[in-house]
Amino acid sequence: MSAYSVTEPSKASKWVAAALVALYTIITLLPLVWIISTSFKSGPDSISYPPKVVFEPSLEGYVNLFTTRTRIAAEDFAALPPPETWYDEIVRDQGMVIAGPSRFGERFLNSVIIGFGSTFLSIFLGTLAAYAFSRFKVPLKDDLLFFILSTRMMPPIAVAIPIYLMYRELGLSDTHLGMILLYTAVNISLAVWLLKGFIDEIPREYEEAALIDGYTRFQAFRKVVLPQAATGIASTAIFCLIFAWNEYAFAVLLTSGNAQTAPPFIPTIIGVGGQDWPAVAAGATLFLLPVMIFTILLRKHLLRGITFGAVRK
Amino acid sequence: MMLSPAVVGNFWTFLYQPQIGLVNYVVEVVTGTPASSFSMLGPGGLAPWSIIIVDTWMWTPFVMLICLAGLRSIPDYIYEAAEVDRASKWRQFWTITVPMVLPFLMLAVLFRGIENFKMFDMVNLLTGGGPGNETLLTSIDLKREAFEKWRTGYSSAYAIILFVTVFGLASIYVKALNKVKER
Known part of the structure; x- marks a missing residue:
């Protein structure tokens, strides 16, 4: 008869179980992690192939979420005064200007x-x-x-x-x-x-x-x-x-x-x-x-x- | 599990993108199939499987929680008694664990069955019933009839038939569940 409590599993099976749970957790969390990391990517980074795991964080997604933007003609774009705020700058980097808040x-x-x-x-x-x-x-x-x-x-x-x-x-x-x-x-x-x-x-x-x-x-x-x-x-x-x-x-x-x-x-x-x-x-x-x-x-x-x-x- | 199926389902379309998606990339790395040679949501018969994957990903934790509650409800002394009687682990599993968790498992099946019968959010955003009619569920079909073709009478009858089906099946199932519980 075993000395340990009968409902207690052996050490080896505990390790196997822990490994399986860890693997499952990673698979489950991956899409969520991907959502959060994509939200900090720039447009080109988000659709590059192979998918980028390491990237330069950018707030472009959040700025684009809260604004509507338009493209303007190149000569008008060049004539614009320098961007005043940080979010202006992010939008300008995409070659566009802010048209207003989004819905x-x-x-x-x-x-x-x-x-x-x-x-x-x-x-x-x-x-x-x-x-x-x-x-x-x-x-x-x-x-x-x-x-x-x-x-x-x-x-x-x-x-x-x-x-x-x-x-x-x-x-x-x-x-x-x-x-x-x-x-x-x-x-x-x-x-x-x-x-x-x-x-x-x-x-x-x-x-x-x-x-x-x-x-x-x-x-x-x-x-x-x-x-x-x-x-x-x-x-x-x-x-x-x-x-x-x-x-x-x-x-x-x-x-x-x-x-x-x-x-x-x-x-x-x-x-x-x-x-x-x-x-x-x-x-x-x-x-x-x-x-x-x-x-x-x-x-x-x-x-x-x-x-x-x-x-x- | 608690997250919005609509918002998460919508994001899965990004993971399933044919050229750039994470899923295609993982498949290419693991099996060597070129990522551009198949499309998870497009033609080729993979679309229903894509939906199954997302639904499984989303709801496995729910079933897991229910099973955990079931396992916790089994008192230790039953196993101790079985050990004294020299029952093998295998035997213990089939004669103690399975019967005692069964009502919980059946409950999980009931909940997931009803929910999946109503499934709409995720499929509407992932495939919208397409490609063609490959993933045309009743709820998507009903939406097309009612809110795109505006066949109100037809779709109301459709809705009643669906309701009677689910209600009837659920009542029968609940009766069976109560019987299992009483044992």
């Missing part, structure tokens, strides 16, 4: 407004609904819960057809309010399922004690349940925010000029002769960064969130 800032702001708006609404409604599902006898409870979840089973395109027709009648198409309402409707299934799990974990006895002490139902909910569910609510909020932030299908079909979010905008960044890859990569980096940070903050509840509370660690 990226606007799109990014739209993403923020719509993301936070819909998160707030879905958490507000979701908490109340989850509390009711968790504490009261609701007729056909299980069926209702499954039905709420069924909104997630349809391809977004299928849902987009009636939404498009309704929004056109109501004047909501391509507005912030319309997108906030739509994302709320999509996210509320996640919010209810997750929050119900979190509230289920709070012992009923606390509220019952509060009710005996003369609190009303609502007071008990506000003063006893809410503080205990705070971390659960916070992580649910981050999940809703990430889903709204990443949403593409509805955004690309239902928005165009006014309320377009960043995901459908980033692929349309065009440079001279095709997509301006450093600018696309810069946009992607800025867009993905908040999600990466949030994911790290969330790692405790990550699995629970993506499985709608089905797997609890």
Whole structure:
């Protein structure tokens, strides 16, 4: 019989496992590293072959992301006064002049407004609904819960057809309010399922004690349940925010000029002769960064969130 | 896994570029096939595989997390008991590990199945259903019918059929999953 704990693997197998995990991590991270490194490349560097691993860092991608540029005639170009700012200089080096700001800032702001708006609404409604599902006898409870979840089973395109027709009648198409309402409707299934799990974990006895002490139902909910569910609510909020932030299908079909979010905008960044890859990569980096940070903050509840509370660690 | 499939999918088109892409370069270095002799997203039958690669890359961590949760849920004493009974490692794997992780694996299949049935973002940006109709998924087809040809009635019927299919299959699957859980 072996002396070590039976569940402990041998040293050799540990090394093999570690090597495999390391290899897998490298493969997984490579595309992400490539996005970030491309965002700091100059245009020619980004499309050179073989691909450049070592390159001179440049902010060209970021400058191109936030500006629109035009080419002007050579004699006019030579007659220009020397560039005033560092970003002017980068654009001049490409043989162009800045024509104005791009719409990226606007799109990014739209993403923020719509993301936070819909998160707030879905958490507000979701908490109340989850509390009711968790504490009261609701007729056909299980069926209702499954039905709420069924909104997630349809391809977004299928849902987009009636939404498009309704929004056109109501004047909501391509507005912030319309997108906030739509994302709320999509996210509320996640919010209810997750929050119900979190509230289920709070012992009923606390509220019952509060009710005996003369609190009303609502007071008990506000003063006893809410503080205990705070971390659960916070992580649910981050999940809703990430889903709204990443949403593409509805955004690309239902928005165009006014309320377009960043995901459908980033692929349309065009440079001279095709997509301006450093600018696309810069946009992607800025867009993905908040999600990466949030994911790290969330790692405790990550699995629970993506499985709608089905797997609890 | 948590990153936007649209933004990441769009960037993969860059990695898949026929002349300059990183993927073609790696293939050339590893196998010696000239990088310009094939195109991951163009004609030649590779496009569906390109999508499979991106989807696998993106979602393996998700399945991994679920399996990890499953493995953690197995208490050590079961293995210790098996060791006392002189069960081989192989036997332990098949009679303890697999049955106890199975509900978690089935759950992963459910989630990925539903999600992949709805897959749109990445494919729309990587291939848009092309080349030709090689990667024409239901959701891409539906988008073409509804938002390019404007056949609203036809595409609404299409959508209902899709919904009933997913909903029906998911209900049956959830029943099977609950049975496995009860064992």
